[in-house]
Amino acid sequence: MDIIHNSFFDVVQKSISKTPHDSIMPLKRGYLSRISMVGTHNDVFLLFNKAFLRIFCVEFLGEENPSEQALEDMAKELANLVVGRAKVMTQELGKHFNISTPEYLGHRLIKNYDHGLHFRLKQGRCSIYMRRVH
Numbered sequence: 001m002d003i004i005h006n007s008f009f010d011v012v013q014k015s016i017s018k019t020p021h022d023s024i025m026p027l028k029r030g031y032l033s034r035i036s037m038v039g040t041h042n043d044v045f046l047l048f049n050k051a052f053l054r055i056f057c058v059e060f061l062g063e064e065n066p067s068e069q070a071l072e073d074m075a076k077e078l079a080n081l082v083v084g085r086a087k088v089m090t091q092e093l094g095k096h097f098n099i100s101t102p103e104y105l106g107h108r109l110i111k112n113y114d115h116g117l118h119f120r121l122k123q124g125r126c127s128i129y130m131r132r133v134h
Helices: 002-016 050-061 068-092
Strands: 029-038 042-048 103-109 115-121 124-132
Touching: 002 050, 002 068, 002 115, 002 124, 029 050, 029 068, 042 050, 042 068, 050 068, 050 124, 068 103
Parallel strands: none
Antiparallel strands: 029 042, 029 103, 042 124, 115 124
16 A cells, blocks of 8 residues: 555646645545556555545646536546556566556445545545455
């Protein structure tokens, strides 16, 4: 989970020049995306509230009033950026895995996960959950 944590901070800081903060408050419902770490038997779920995705749409895309479709696309893009960066960081340590195409699962409640990391950025909140798949 350390690599996912570091990857998240790296992606946010390099993409929008803002620094997120760790949070003790898990986000349980929101815009949910999933990406698989092929070869590790782990799925990564990224859950965002609307405020977090709006910050990215404004800062990253220049969209002041993003549509619902833009928010959903941003949820997938952030999954791709964070897990893709984690893949590169892992390769730098001499380990390898592939990643699947990110999938938007809808505005949902998350359940059945093994570990979670929680972040905030102004009013925005994000939680990243890992689940082992067999």
